[in-house]
Amino acid sequence: MSVKPEPTSALFAGPFALATLSAPDGPAFPALVTSDGQVTDLRVALSDEALTIRGLLESWGTALPRLRDLAAGGDVERRPLDGLRVHAPVEPRQVFQSGANYxxxxxxxxxxxxxxxxxxxxxxxRAEAAKIMDRRAAEDLPYVFIGLPSAITGPYDDVVLPAWAEKPDWELELAVVIGRPAHRVGVEEAADCIAGYTIANDLTDRATVFRRDMPAIGTDWLRSKNAPGFTPLGPWIVPAESVADPGDLRVTLKLNGETMQDESTQDMIFSVARMVAYASQTARLLPGDLVLTGSPAGNGMHWGRLLRDGDVMEGSITGLGAQRTRCTAEAS
Incomplete structure (x- = not known):
């Protein structure tokens, strides 16, 4: 069961965003959504029945001006967003996750x-941890690891908590969407590789982060972060040109209506551009890929309250909209 988004006067910053939508029981389609909630089917508007959001990002440099024109008006068919299902906005080939960045x-x-x-x-x-953070910042060493695209789900879909997950936790994050291939780019060039931004909730089972059987091996991100549905994504991809400063956005997560996370991206140790540049030093980032930039303070471990059946998470980031997901326990 999906939780529908609450109506809002402006869905996101800027004149338009990208989404993947579907009518009830219909196929998913790439869409341009205006901030007042009107939808254009991009397969029709761009005369490409096989088009996907990732395909659009493959030619972002030439697609962006056409999207601006579509959003500004013209002879295009529009329909209300109401009644359409909102899926994760993009299917990435790679997901780069940042740890310990707030x-x-x-x-x-x-x-x-x-x-x-x-x-x-x-x-x-706490003083010891603060010194560790200062040293990391001085040595310029972000921490990036790999997530699985199969963990992604929609921004209003239910999240199934696996029976084996003893301590499932929330981690709301600003997610970068890559708009052109990037390999060994510098910090100054990294911004040109970003098509836009979206919201990710990077769920983590705290009980399986560290290997108890082999402590020397360290963290087990496969087990702790990559269950199906552990990465609610979206609802929109807001173009980078509509986000004035990704280093000054408010990240807020509410659990059953109570605010748990409420922090500015100013608390990030490494900037968005630094995270993208760092990931590109090893990997080749591809259009549609995601770079998750870490989560601020206020997770369940801090509050002593982990996720359980029936919980509803509402996550929002300034100018990027909001997602709302309900937790359900896995049937035994």
Whole structure:
């Protein structure tokens, strides 16, 4: 069961965004959505029945001016967004996830994950974590790992909590959508590789982050982050030109109506451009790929309250819209 979005006067910043939509029981189609909630089927408007959002991003440089013209008016058929299903806006080939990129969040996790024999006062452990963050920033070493596209689900779809997940947690994040191939690009060039931004909730089972059987191996991101539906994505891709400053956006997550995360992207240790540039030093980023930029303070481990059956998460980022997902326990 999907939770429908709440009506709003302006769905996102700027004149238009991209989405993947479908009519009830109909096939998904790439769409241009205007901020007042009107939809243009891009397969029809661009005369390409096989078009997808990822296909559009493959030729972003030439597609963007055409999208601007479509949004401005002209002889195109539009229909209301109401009644259409909103899917994840893009199917990426690669998902790059950033860990430990919000200063306060990392400090909170450092305190929450203390070793059983660590009886130091909390203030001392927080000071230690702060020094670690300062060193990382000075040494210019972001932390990036790989996620699975199969974990992505829509922004209003239910999230199934696996029976094995003992401590499922939320992590709302600003997600970068790549608009042209990027390999070994510098920070200054990275911004030119970004088509737009969307919202991701990078769910994590805290109980399986670390391998208990092989502590020396470290983290197990496959197990802890990549269950089907563990990455609600969207609802929209807002073009980068409509986002004035990705380093000054408010990231807010509410659980059953109560605010749990509410932080600015100013708290990021490494900027959006730095994360994209860093990932590109090893991998070749492709159009439609996602770079998740980390999550701010206020996750479940901080509050001592993890996700459970029936919980409703509402996540929003300034100018990018909002997603709303309900948690359901996996049937035994």
């Amino acid at each position: 200063r306060q969040h990392v400090i909170d996790l450092h305190v929450a994950h203390r070793a059983p024999d660590d009886d130091r006062p909390e203030e001392e452990r």
